[in-house]
Amino acid sequence: MSLRQIRVFPDPILRKKCRTVRRVDDKVRELAQDMLETMDAAGGVGLAANQVGALQRVVTLHLPGEESGIILVNPEIRDTQGEREVIEGCLSLPGYEGMVKRSMIVKARWLDENGSKIKVTAENLFAQALEHEVDHLNGILYVDHLHEHEKLAAAGTHIAEGQPHMHDLEVELHVEHNNDDSKPSESDVEVVHSTIKFSD
Template sequence: MAIRQIVVKPATILEEVCKPVTAFDEELTVLLDDLYETMLDADGVGIAAPQVGVPLRVAIVDLGEGEDPIEMINPEVTGTEGESVDIEGCLSIPGLYGEVERPYFIRIKAQERDGSWYELEAEDYEARAILHEIDHLDGILFDSKILRIVDPSELEVDEEQEETE
């Protein structure tokens, strides 16, 4: 496993639609492992292959709550419900935070490392993180969806409030 360099905006790969994965091989395994290590090193909750310069439909989300990371290969959103607005940031756009509206509940189907398909339902923050990463695979960056830019000082206030609750 290796920590890869994170591609930052305005790199054009971040705005390209990624190609589907067709080979479920050792190269894919290495990419998934490297993505996970890179995400942890950068203190992220999700990362997509184009963020490390690979234009494939591969992404990972890990909320770090004792659950296994969600590896998504060739993910497709099959259903959404509700809406919520919350603050997002992105490893590929350091220092920018903003309020983004996304569905509250999602249903997706995606493939595992071995190519087998699975379905997943998620809500709230998990759904938001999954959709953020799927957007990366479609060449969509969160800054195009920002309703209101959030000053980093507002994040510090939110974190302090959480610590006292």
Template sequence: MAIREIVKHPNEVLETPCKTVTEFDRQLAVLLDDMHETMIEADGVGIAAPQIGVSLRVAIVDFQEGQEPIEMINPELALFEGKETDIEGCLSFPGIFGEVERHGRIKIKAQERDGSWYELEAEGYEARAILHEMDHLDGVLFTSKIEKYVTQEELDELIRQQEEEDSL
């Protein structure tokens, strides 16, 4: 496994729809392992292959310690419901945060590293993270969906308030 360099905006690979994965081999497994290690090192909750310069429909979401990461190869959105607005950031846009509206509940169909298909239902933050990474695979950047930008100071204050509420 290796930590790869994260591609920062502007870069054409971030705005180009990715190719479908057709080879489920050792090279794909290495890519997935490298992506996960890179994401962890960068303190992210998700990463898509174009963010490390690889134009393939591969993404990972991993934000709950103790759970296996969600590896998505050739993901497709099968069902979506509701709308929720929350703050997002992106490893390819360091220091930029904004309010983005996304579906609150989703169902996806995707492939495992061995090529087998699975379905996954998600809601809330997990759904948001999955949709953010799936957008990367279509060359769609979260900045194109931001309704209101949020400064680092505003984000820090919101986090502090949330931590206070959680401790009550």
């Protein structure tokens, strides 16, 4: 096993769709083991093959609290239920995070490192990670799910899950320039417009 370089946006390989794995052989297993090691070394929850330069439909996941990671070959999302807003980051966009919509429940299937068929019904972070990594295999980044008015934020600065989005706040200040107690005229009032950015 060896560490592989994680490709960082805007590397064009992140926008390429990965190819279906025809046979789970030693080369695929070697790639997957390298991905597990690379993902764990980087402190990630998931990693897709194109993030390390390989255009194959291979994903690794290591959820918090689990003793070891898992290998997913040709993962497919078969069905989804519900919707929730979650804070999401990515090893290919280091140092940033954003609020995106993900499914509450995901039904998925894949092959493991031995070629055995696996089917799961995933919830919470597991469901989120599956959607995130399958997006990667299709050349989609989580930032593609952000609305135009939403911003990336420095990692760790987002408000807690379930709270309102972080948006820029438009402020209009009325500044009075007269020095006595009389009611100011329009010429005595300066209107100042400003934008406070919460997501610098």
